[in-house]
Amino acid sequence: MPESRVIARTFYNRPALEVARELLGQRLVVSAGGQRRAGIIVETEAYVGTHDLACHASKGRTPRTEGMFGPPGHAYVYLVYGMHHCFNAVTCPEGEAAAVLVRAVAPDAGLEGRTDGPGRLCRAYGLSRAHDRLDLCSGSGVWVEVGEGVARRHRRCGPRVGVDYAGPWAAKPYRFWDVRSRWVSGRRA
DNA sequence: ACCGTGATAATCT
DNA sequence: GATTATCACGGTG
Numbered sequence: 001m002p003e004s005r006v007i008a009r010t011f012y013n014r015p016a017l018e019v020a021r022e023l024l025g026q027r028l029v030v031s032a033g034g035q036r037r038a039g040i041i042v043e044t045e046a047y048v049g050t051h052d053l054a055c056h057a058s059k060g061r062t063p064r065t066e067g068m069f070g071p072p073g074h075a076y077v078y079l080v081y082g083m084h085h086c087f088n089a090v091t092c093p094e095g096e097a098a099a100v101l102v103r104a105v106a107p108d109a110g111l112e113g114r115t116d117g118p119g120r121l122c123r124a125y126g127l128s129r130a131h132d133r134l135d136l137c138s139g140s141g142v143w144v145e146v147g148e149g150v151a152r153r154h155r156r157c158g159p160r161v162g163v164d165y166a167g168p169w170a171a172k173p174y175r176f177w178d179v180r181s182r183w184v185s186g187r188r189a
Numbered sequence: 190a191c192c193g194t195g196a197t198a199a200t201c202t
Numbered sequence: 203g204a205t206t207a208t209c210a211c212g213g214t215g
Binding site (some may be wrong): 080082129 | 198
C-alpha cells in the first residue's frame, strides 16, 4: 500500500494564515455512499481568531462556533443566507478559534457542477451541516490529501469576500488563490 | 442592481 | 416563546 497522503493534525495546528496559504494545491476529498469526490484547492480565506471582526468567533463562543474553539483538523460547516453552505478547516490549538474557508477547487474526480465559490463547492461535494465538526484526520469521510502545492510566485492574496461589515479587518489580505487557476471564484466564465 | 432564504443570536415580552 | 436584524452567497436582470 502507498503511504498515507492524508494531511495530519499537526498541519492544522498553526495560525490560519499559514494554513490558508499552504492548503492551496492540496486535494480536498469527500467519500460518501461509495462515491469519491476530489478537487484541488485553488482559493482559501483565513479567519484568524476572536479578535478578527470578520471571524464568526469574534462574537464569542456560541453553539454554532463551538467547533472553531475545538481542536484543529476538524470541519466547521455552516449555512449562510438561508441556502448556501460554507466549508472550513479549523486551525490553531484547542481553545483558540480560527479557521480556513475553502472557496474554490479545481475538479479532480467525481464532482458535478461548478466548484468556484464556497456555496457551489459545498453543493458539488454534498457538504452540509451534517459534516460540521467532523474530524478531517481520522477517516470520517472528509479529508485533505497532499497535492503539489502552489509555489509562492503563483500565489496571490487580497481582501476577503463579503466581509465589508468588519471594519478595518475587511481590508486585510487574508484571501489567497492560485493565479494560474481558472477555477478561482469571482471571474467570468 | 436586486433579492431569495432560513439559521443564528440578541432582544424583547 | 416571539420578534428582529444580520448574514464568510449565488442567481438573475
